[in-house]
Amino acid sequence: MKILSVEQIRRADAYTIQHEPIASIDLMERASRAFVSWFCENIETGIFKVKIVCGLGDNGGDGLAIARMLQPLGYDLEVYVVKYSDKTSENFQINLKRLERQLTINYIENERVILDFAENDIVVEALLGSGLSRPIEGLLKSVIERINRSEATVISVDMPSGLFADRANQATDVIVKATHTVVFQLPKLAFVLPQNAEFVGDWHIVDIGLHKNFIQSAETHYYFSISKEVEKLIKPRQKFSHKGTFGHALLIAGSYGMMGAAVLAARACMRSGVGKLTVHSVPAGLPILQTLLPEAMYWEAGKSDNFIATDFQPAEFINRFQSVGVGPGIGVNEGVNKMLEKLCEICQELAIPMVLDADALNNFSSYREKLNKIPKNSILTPHPKEFKNLIGKSWKDDYEKLAFLREFSVKNQLIVCLKGANTAVALPDGTIHFNSSGNTGMATAGSGDVLTGIITALLAQGYNPHEAAILGVYQHGVAGDRAAEKFGMTSMIASDIVENIRF
Secondary structure, three states, X not given: OEOOOHHHHHHHHHHHHHHOOOOHHHHHHHHHHHHHHHHHHHOOOOOOEEEEEEOOOHHHHHHHHHHHHHHHHOXXXXXXXXXXXXXXXXXXXXXXXHHHOOOOEEEEOOOOOOOOOOOOOEEEEEOOOOXXXXXXXXXXXXXXXXXXHOOOEEEEEOOOOOOOXXXXXXXXXXXXXOOEEEEEOOOOHHHHOHHHHHHHOEEEEEOXXXXXXXXXXXXXXXXEEOHHHHHHHOOOOOOOOOHHHHOEEEEEOOOOOOHHHHHHHHHHHHHOOOOEEEEEEOHHHHHHHHHHOOOOEEEEOOOOOOOOOOOOOOHHHHOOOOEEEEOOOOOOOHHHHHHHHHHHHHHHXXXXXXEEOOHHHHHHHHOXXXXXXXXXXXXXXXXXXXXXXXXXXXXXXXHHHHHHHHHHHHHHOOEEEEOOOOOEEEOOOOOEEEEOOOOHHHOOOOHHHHHXXXXXXXXXXXXXXXXXXXXXXXXXXXXXXXXXXXHOOOOOOHHHHHHOOOO
């Protein structure tokens, strides 16, 4: 699913009006009906008031149309129009006249008007939507501050008013803090960025029938990976397949005191369908690994009991593997860094796809001049701090972070899965794909090691790196969602994610 700019969405509206064809007011009617359908499915009638607060533009027109549609359905409604200007949109005026036949409309013309919200009120906020070009001031600011001080459930229509969709707000900007945002047709970039979470709340897409031709032809760097599209990537298994069909993966992980990382990554790899797995780790890890995961083979790393040794095996041995995952728990030191450099050279020479995570990335952060040693199209899975260390600079906001992410991925021709809510998968072609699965229960030690194992398994099975990154991140999140249903987000641990991997 594409993420388009506000200007592109305006052009999509205009294209739909011209080519469907449909009148502008009728497209607004369709959008409002889609909102009402979502509202009725999720908010049952009860002993509470629905207070719809409208601006004077098309977003306010949506609010008025929503009020007209909800009123016959048994909801106890109050409608407020905030008169912050003498100008109104044509669609607002049409819907105002239609609603006046059904309901009394309350006008807020100055800051002395008292606007009260009870704790159990449902506030439908339709003040400005995405039609914002500057910070909010005056009467609108007072109304929004009143909404934010209330304990009511707030549902924004298309966009929390005051929030910019395509650029960062200032810290002093006044923005509606929505409990839910019901967005028309396509998500906004603002919705998938951490800095906007307190304003957007839970967001929900409703289809308003914008013309598919325009959406298909629109160019964008940003995509939102929805389940029905990502799951199409999963390859069916043929009846006469055998373990050789699904590849042999090499996982380089673990050090003294960090064998849990190796175990989690290895178990996730096996659960994700790899035919065979060899784990390369320190001698002290042998009894742990073979006790907890008898299905995997073990390759002892030299004579060191603490860290993986630098005397790496020749390319002839590495050649038996279809993918290599490296990093979980291997430690950071000069010897490990030399091993990584040699491993990258071998994988580059033999065209074996790689996943680099955790300490593999931390080693390259310490020796940033060696980043060019990583084979093109390798998959890196940093969390934000690891990524910051990798690029050697900080960002002022999440929009600049995305710019750095795209630049790094394109410049180095690497795939980067920047972990977090809506994990961002940056591809070397300059596109960024935001993930739709997962929950905050996955913010727990070892969760990233699980992701490394999943992606390593997919590469071994013949998925190309782009597919493996997007599908692996999605399946990782889905497993986390299943684990949260069983254990709760507070109580789940990384092992629970492994046990809930399903392909």
